Amino acid sequence: MTINVLPPDVASQIAAGEVVERPSSAVKELVENAIDADARDIRVEVRRGGKTFLSVADDGCGIPAADVELAFERHATSKLSTAGDLDHILTLGFRGEALSSIASVSRVTMVTRAAAEETGVLLRLEGGAVVHRQPSGRAPGTTVTVEDLFFNVPARREFLRTDLTERRHVDNWITRYAIAYPGLRFALLHDDRETFRSPGTGHLHDVLVAVYGHEVGETLLEVFPEGGQERPILVSGFVAPPSFHRSNRQDVTLFVNGRWVQDSRLTYAVIQAYHTFLPVGRYPLAVVMVNLPPEEVDVNVHPAKVEVRFRDADAVFRAVQRAARQALVAKAPIPSAGGAATAARMAWQERHGRPFSHPPLPEPHTQAQQLQPELGMGERRGSLPPLRVVGQIGATYVVAEGPDGLYLIDQHAAHERVLYEQMMDRQEGLASQQVLEPQAVEVPPHAAARVMEGMAALNGLGFDVEPFGGTTFLVRALPAILGRAEPAEALLEVAETLGEARSRVDEALEEAIVRSICKRAAVKAGQVLTREEMEELVRGLERCVSPRTCPHGRPTMIRLSVDQLAREFGRQ
Ligand code: ADP
Ligand code: MG
Numbered sequence: 001m002t003i004n005v006l007p008p009d010v011a012s013q014i015a016a017g018e019v020v021e022r023p024s025s026a027v028k029e030l031v032e033n034a035i036d037a038d039a040r041d042i043r044v045e046v047r048r049g050g051k052t053f054l055s056v057a058d059d060g061c062g063i064p065a066a067d068v069e070l071a072f073e074r075h076a077t078s079k080l081s082t083a084g085d086l087d088h089i090l091t092l093g094f095r096g097e098a099l100s101s102i103a104s105v106s107r108v109t110m111v112t113r114a115a116a117e118e119t120g121v122l123l124r125l126e127g128g129a130v131v132h133r134q135p136s137g138r139a140p141g142t143t144v145t146v147e148d149l150f151f152n153v154p155a156r157r158e159f160l161r162t163d164l165t166e167r168r169h170v171d172n173w174i175t176r177y178a179i180a181y182p183g184l185r186f187a188l189l190h191d192d193r194e195t196f197r198s199p200g201t202g203h204l205h206d207v208l209v210a211v212y213g214h215e216v217g218e219t220l221l222e223v224f225p226e227g228g229q230e231r232p233i234l235v236s237g238f239v240a241p242p243s244f245h246r247s248n249r250q251d252v253t254l255f256v257n258g259r260w261v262q263d264s265r266l267t268y269a270v271i272q273a274y275h276t277f278l279p280v281g282r283y284p285l286a287v288v289m290v291n292l293p294p295e296e297v298d299v300n301v302h303p304a305k306v307e308v309r310f311r312d313a314d315a316v317f318r319a320v321q322r323a324a325r326q327a328l329v330a331k332a333p334i335p336s337a338g339g340a341a342t343a344a345r346m347a348w349q350e351r352h353g354r355p356f357s358h359p360p361l362p363e364p365h366t367q368a369q370q371l372q373p374e375l376g377m378g379e380r381r382g383s384l385p386p387l388r389v390v391g392q393i394g395a396t397y398v399v400a401e402g403p404d405g406l407y408l409i410d411q412h413a414a415h416e417r418v419l420y421e422q423m424m425d426r427q428e429g430l431a432s433q434q435v436l437e438p439q440a441v442e443v444p445p446h447a448a449a450r451v452m453e454g455m456a457a458l459n460g461l462g463f464d465v466e467p468f469g470g471t472t473f474l475v476r477a478l479p480a481i482l483g484r485a486e487p488a489e490a491l492l493e494v495a496e497t498l499g500e501a502r503s504r505v506d507e508a509l510e511e512a513i514v515r516s517i518c519k520r521a522a523v524k525a526g527q528v529l530t531r532e533e534m535e536e537l538v539r540g541l542e543r544c545v546s547p548r549t550c551p552h553g554r555p556t557m558i559r560l561s562v563d564q565l566a567r568e569f570g571r572q
Contacts, residue, residue, distance in 0.1 A: 012074060012104045012128060013153060018303035019101040022160060023050025023149055024169035025304060026106075029098035030144050031177050034058035035184065035258075036079065036091045037142065040200070044174055045189045049166025055145040062114040062140050065121045068133075071110075072125060074100040088294040092259060092305075099144075104128035105156070107147045115140040127152050171196065175211045176260040179253065179287055182207045208238055208287060216285070219244055223288065223327040233292045233316055235323035239270070240285040242277035242328070242549060251285040256297060258289075262306050266290070269317045273324035276420075276515075277546060279553045288320055329545055384542045389534045396525040398534045405561040411529065411537060413550035415522035416515075418540035419481065420551040423514045430462035431480040438476045440468050441488045447471075447495035454498045457510045461517065465491065481521045493520060515551045 006014070020026050027044060034042045037060025047053035063071055070076050077096030080086065086094070102108060103125045113120025113136075122136035150157040160166060167190055178186045178198035185200030198207050209217035220238040237255075252267045253260070270286050271278075278284060298309040310316045387400040387407055398409040423430065443451060448471035451458070458465055462479025475487040482490055497516035498509065523529070529537070541547045541556065550556050566572045 009104070009128065012100065019097050020105060022169060023054055023166050024173050026050065026102045026146050026149065027054055027056065027170050028173040029102065030056035031173065032092035033098065034060055034142070035177065035181060036093055037061045039141065039184065041185045043187045046167065046170050047191055049163040050170055051149060051160055051163065051166060053145070053147050055143060057141065057143040059139065059141040062120070062142055063112045064114045065117060068110065068112060068121050068123050069130060072099050072103050086300055089299055090294055100128065102146055105153050106149045106151065109145040110142065111136050111138050112142040113138045113140050176253065178207050179204065179211065180255045180258050180260060204238065216240065216244065221327045221330065223323050233290065233319040235288060235290055235319050237286065237288040239324050239327050242274055242284070244285060245278050245282035246285055247282065249283045252283065253287045255289045256308050257291055257294065259299065260306065261308050263308070265313065265317055266320055269320040270324050273321050273328060276551045276553055277328065277549050286324060288324060290316060290320060384547050386542065387538050389531060389538055392529055392534060395528045398529070398537060400538055405559050405565065407557050407559050409538065409541070409557045412522050412525050413554055414537055414541050414556040416518045416550045417544055417547060417556050418537065419518040419521055420515060421544045423518065424511065432462035432464060432477040433480040434477045435475060435487050438474055439487045440472050441475050441491050442472045443492060443495050445471050447492070450498035451491070451495050454509055454513065457513055458494065461510065461513050479517055481517060485520065490520065518551060
């Protein structure tokens with residue numbers, strides 16, 4: 001086979017394909033250019049999702065008349081001059097590819113005027129070739145209009161989706177950049193109708209209200225800029241409270257140095273921050289900005305520059321996870337190591353002359369009553385208002401009244417949460433209770449390996465388990481909290497948990513075991529509770545850092561606000 005050098009127009013079309021995949025990619029590149037040109041106002045107009053027409057107008061620095069043609073040459077850029085510059089890129093563009101790529105697959109008109117020049121220039125290109133040039137009046141700034149995208153690349157054109165889909169891609173890019181640059185005023189028009197505007201106040205929260213609406217905006221929790229400890233990594237942004245969740249990860253929006261990025265690890269860091277707060281299979285809404293010195297991140301790894309590579313990805317992961325987590329628990333004071341609960345436990349121990357244990361309901365009041373004094377007068381750790389128990393429904397839900405409405409509490413989920421926080425807050429191993437007679441428990445082969453691996457963790461959590469040959473284990477003791485549980489059942493259940501925990505990389509084994517123990521120890525649905533027991537449960541919940549979800553992320557309670565009640569009864 002002979003080897004041919006491709007004609008320049010074919011080569012540039014192939015290169016263009018990497019940069020301009022669809023109308024929204026052209027919009028994105030043009031908006032990046034406007035931002036790099038220090039624009040304050042950026043107006044984007046789109047028709048038919050950008051297939052027939054799109055334009056981006058800015059009030060930035062403009063291009064000197066003498067350089068306008070040059071801007072459309074491949075690898076022509078004002079943002080980079082030496083290879084060394086690649087190590088500390090501060091602009092969104094740097095390759096000098098966008099304008100040439102867009103021009104090679106469409107009909108482009110640019111009107112631009114540099115601030116220092118009297119008049120501007122209008123330049124028209126078709127398929128990359130200049131077809132017209134004339135002087136043109138304009139306020140300083142640049143307008144680029146792209147018509148008939150892919151008119152000369154039918155294969156590309158046919159791959160475009162419906163107007164609506166293309167339009168959504170455009171929306172995504174505009175909102176991303178509006179979020180990344182709250183100081184800029186963006187306006188977006190679809191088919192001559194304005195569909196989005198960002199206020200340009202410089203406050204991220206104002207943009208988020210414009211993007212997500214007031215209702216979501218009001219609930220958002222701020223992630224305060226926190227410097228990374230090891231490297232200068234600054235994380236900021238907003239996270240939605242756990243009560244607000246979505247069915248996919250698309251509402252975890254990440255920016256690195258003002259650039260929207262796709263990064264599954266960092267997305268996971270955010271999801272990880274909601275650990276135990278969200279129901280299984282649900283995802284948070286979050287906007288997280290990472291800022292770090294440009295030499296700490298390589299932005300030159302992806303044609304559309306939407307992926308980056310960090311010098312120390314683990315440090316960035318930790319910084320993001322920590323900052324988001326802090327924002328989520330900030331509403332309630334975080335229990336300090338050796339905090340109130342530990343002090344209470346030690347006091348309990350002194351008074352009773354035996355290790356503190358968490359007796360399961362139905363005699364739970366002993367624990368909470370004893371814990372109360374050490375927490376201090378009126379001191380509440382959680383974000384719950386004081387609740388007054390009204391009664392129980394269906395032996396499953398506790399009804400309580402708060403200053404702001406009616407609460408329905410799932411007794412099992414709530415008790416799981418209470419036990420979980422008490423256990424995670426403890427400092428020493430868990431109290432264990434000997435079983436009446438050591439019992440040999442055979443576990444399924446796949447679980448046996450997990451029990452072996454998790455043996456140390458199990459024995460630190462109140463189990464006393466040892467290998468007994470083959471897939472059999474000898475159980476001598478169980479966590480006291482489990483009361484008189486059946487040893488075989490308890491071990492098998494934990495073995496299952498160990499299996500699940502192993503597939504979730506970042507989850508501490510111990511925490512998974514604790515969750516499984518709490519699940520088993522918690523009062524079940526269908527159990528009638530005395531008033532004292534219900535009160536103990538509610539007090540315990542009030543002391544929790546995260547009282548509103550169980551350790552598996554399901555809600556512990558539903559609130560009917562006073563306003564809601566009034567509305568339902570037509571009083572408002
Ligand atoms: P890059 O952004 O990577 O430099 P582009 O092809 O997007 O490459 O743009 C080429 C050059 O054209 C830029 O470096 C810049 O000097 C100039 N330019 C493009 N768009 C604008 C604009 N809106 N305002 C001012 N200058 C612009
Ligand atoms: Mg560019």
